[in-house]
Amino acid sequence: MLRVLAAAALVAAAVVVGALLPYDRVHAPAPPLFAHWLPHVGIGTPLAVLVALSVVVWGPGLAGRLSWRAALGAVYATAVAWTFSLALVDGWERGFAGRLTTEHEYLHEVPGVTDVGAMLREFSSRILDHQPDSWTTHVSAHPPGAFLVFIGLDRVGLSGGAWASAFVVLVGALTAVAVPVTVRAHVSEDHARAVLPFVALFPGAVWMGVSADGLFAGVAACGIALLATRRALAGGVVLGFAVFLSYGLVLIGVPALVVLWPDWRRIGVAVLGASAVVAVFAALGFWWLDGYHLVVERYYQGIATPRAYGYWVWADLAAAVFACGFAPFAARWRGPAVTLAAAAAVAILAADLSGLSKAEVERIWLPFTVWLVVLVPDRRRMWPAAQAVTALAVNHLLLTNW
Numbered sequence: 001m002l003r004v005l006a007a008a009a010l011v012a013a014a015v016v017v018g019a020l021l022p023y024d025r026v027h028a029p030a031p032p033l034f035a036h037w038l039p040h041v042g043i044g045t046p047l048a049v050l051v052a053l054s055v056v057v058w059g060p061g062l063a064g065r066l067s068w069r070a071a072l073g074a075v076y077a078t079a080v081a082w083t084f085s086l087a088l089v090d091g092w093e094r095g096f097a098g099r100l101t102t103e104h105e106y107l108h109e110v111p112g113v114t115d116v117g118a119m120l121r122e123f124s125s126r127i128l129d130h131q132p133d134s135w136t137t138h139v140s141a142h143p144p145g146a147f148l149v150f151i152g153l154d155r156v157g158l159s160g161g162a163w164a165s166a167f168v169v170l171v172g173a174l175t176a177v178a179v180p181v182t183v184r185a186h187v188s189e190d191h192a193r194a195v196l197p198f199v200a201l202f203p204g205a206v207w208m209g210v211s212a213d214g215l216f217a218g219v220a221a222c223g224i225a226l227l228a229t230r231r232a233l234a235g236g237v238v239l240g241f242a243v244f245l246s247y248g249l250v251l252i253g254v255p256a257l258v259v260l261w262p263d264w265r266r267i268g269v270a271v272l273g274a275s276a277v278v279a280v281f282a283a284l285g286f287w288w289l290d291g292y293h294l295v296v297e298r299y300y301q302g303i304a305t306p307r308a309y310g311y312w313v314w315a316d317l318a319a320a321v322f323a324c325g326f327a328p329f330a331a332r333w334r335g336p337a338v339t340l341a342a343a344a345a346v347a348i349l350a351a352d353l354s355g356l357s358k359a360e361v362e363r364i365w366l367p368f369t370v371w372l373v374v375l376v377p378d379r380r381r382m383w384p385a386a387q388a389v390t391a392l393a394v395n396h397l398l399l400t401n402w
Contacts, residue, residue, distance in 0.1 A: 003329040007321050014318035021311060027303040027359065032315040033322060034360045035398040042095065044088025045396070051082045052201060052388035056381050059197035068189065071196060072177050078200040079176035082391075083169050087209035089395045099210040099402070100168070101161040104137040106150040106212065110159075113151055120144055121285030127294040129301045138212065140298055143291050144281075145244030146212050165210040172214030175370045176200055178221035183374050185228040186259055187336040191376065197384040198373040203391040204323035207363035211402040216245045217366040220252045228259045232266040236273025242367075243274070244281055247292050248357070249367060251347035258343040296356065304358055312358040319362040320348060322394055324372040325387040331375035344371035363402050 011032075018031025029036045055078060063071055087095045101107045113119050126133050127140045134140060139147050150164055158167070176199040184192035208214030220242045226235030239256060242249045260267045278288060328341065347368045351357045357364055377383045394400070 001330065004326050007326055007329045010314070011318045011321050014315040017311060018315060021308065024306055025308040026311060027307050030398055031311075031359070032319040033362055033394070033398060033400070034402065035394075035400040037397070038399040039397050040089070040399070041396060042089040042091050044085040044090075044095070047085035048082065048089060048392060048395070051078065051085055052385075052392065054078075055082075055197050055200050056385045056388065059200060059384060060194075060381065063193045063196040068184075071193065072180070075176045075180070075196045075200050076173055079173040079202070079205070080169060082201060083173055083205040083209040083214070086206050086391060086395050087165070087169070090399060094399075096165050096210055097160075097162040099161065100150075100164045100212070106136075106138055106147055107154075107161060107164055108136050109139050109147065110151055110154050116148070116151060117284065119147075119151075120281070123286050124290045124294055127291065128298050137302075141295060142212075142246050143244040143288060144286055145241060146215065146246070149215070149245075168210050168212060168215045169208065171218035172205075172208035172366075174218040175202070175208075175221040178218070178225035179370060179374065181225040182221075182228040182259065182340070183337060185225075185230075186340060187374075191335075191337055191374075194376045195374055198325075198327060198376060198387060199370070201384055201387045201391070202370060202373060203325040203387055203394070204362070204366050204369055206391050206395050206400060207323065207366060207402060211363045211366075213246070213363040213366045213402075216242065216249060217370055219245060220249055220367040221370060224252070224255055224259055227256055227266070227270060230266070232260070232269040233273045236270035236275075237277055239270070240274030240277030243288065244277065246364075246367075247288075247295060248351055248364065251350055252367060254347045254350075255340060255343035255368075255371060258339050299356060304356075307358040309355050309358060313352060313355070316352050316357060316359070316361045317348075319359075320365055320369050322390065323362045323366060323369040325390045327377055327383040327387050328372045328375040330377035330383060332377075333375065337374045337376070341372050341375045344368040360402065362400075 014032040018026055028034045062074065066074060089095060123144050126135045128134065153164055153167060179199050180192040180195045183195050208217065219238060223235050223238035223242055226238060239252055242252060256270065260270060348365055351365065
């Protein structure tokens with residue numbers, strides 16, 4: 001309980017200090033979250049409450065009684081419903097269909113791509129800001145993998161914000177399957193079943209519906225699950241592609257190594273699979289390191305420069321608490337599950353100390369915070385309820401930007 005109180009104190013301090021600092025030092029309307037204070041309800045409110053109550057009342061029992069496959073199917077459907085309903089609290093257009101269509105987002109650039117090969121070859125040259133053909137914020141801030149996904153959706157006829165958002169939600173919800181599958185392989189089936197209600201009501205679903213980081217989290221989690229279930233080559237390929245979704249996902253190598261350790265053969269096979277993806281992108285004209293160095297430069301062309309490192313270096317951790325919830329801090333920190341959570345925590349700390357994640361980490365760190373929920377407290381219903389209340393409070397009191 002002391003850890004829960006410490007996490008709550010961190011959140012409270014980040015809220016108070018963030019409110020006292022001048023806006024030009026934080027550049028976030030409701031620090032430590034990138035959101036606006038706007039108490040509201042929406043068409044998703046009753047559905048979100050219904051999903052939460054259903055999981056709290058029946059989830060732990062069903063997680064123990066259903067067959068493993070049926071349990072995974074149920075938790076996936078629940079995670080989709082939870083994420084979708086939270087998005088609809090903000091309304092269909094504002095909370096879901098229009099999220100990925102703003103001038104900062106990927107879909108804004110999709111119509112301008114007529115030659116994918118040429119786009120990849122010139123991608124790095126358009127990363128820096130203050131030039132006529134600079135990529136929009138999210139396209140420039142990531143490798144071209146995510147952009148390719150949305151271009152692909154458009155090319156197969158699934159164009160527009162609603163299809164893109166639906167795809168992000170469906171892929172992001174795969175975390176609710178991949179995390180327990182990994183826990184079952186790495187820890188035990190009993191512990192994996194205990195995790196199910198917590199991944200179903202993951203508070204980070206507020207940002208999985210809808211930001212592309214939810215897509216990143218789903219892909220990365222599936223890669224880790226493939227490694228854990230001894231599909232090292234496939235896992236390496238998936239994680240290799242994940243690194244081309246977001247530069248920060250290079251840190252997913254930490255939990256990947258924990259899952260594979262100490263099997264050097266599987267480590268080698270996974271590295272081979274990831275390297276093949278790097279080679280394909282290089283052959284098509286995009287070199288990851290070139291993009292990374294240019295993104296760092298672009299980052300400091302914008303609001304990253306005035307944002308105070310002295311505040312965000314610890315306030316970011318408070319934002320991460322909103323995403324993972326308070327339940328992990330109530331768990332007993334021992335056993336094999338701790339190694340998975342610790343690996344995610346190491347990745348978070350590395351990203352935090354780098355100074356390249358000042359603010360907005362409640363969505364940016366989703367691929368890592370989702371692994372913290374493997375730290376399951378006792379089976380009382382109060383902890384899944386606490387997770388749900390965290391998400392519902394954030395979504396109904398604030399209007400999140402992404």
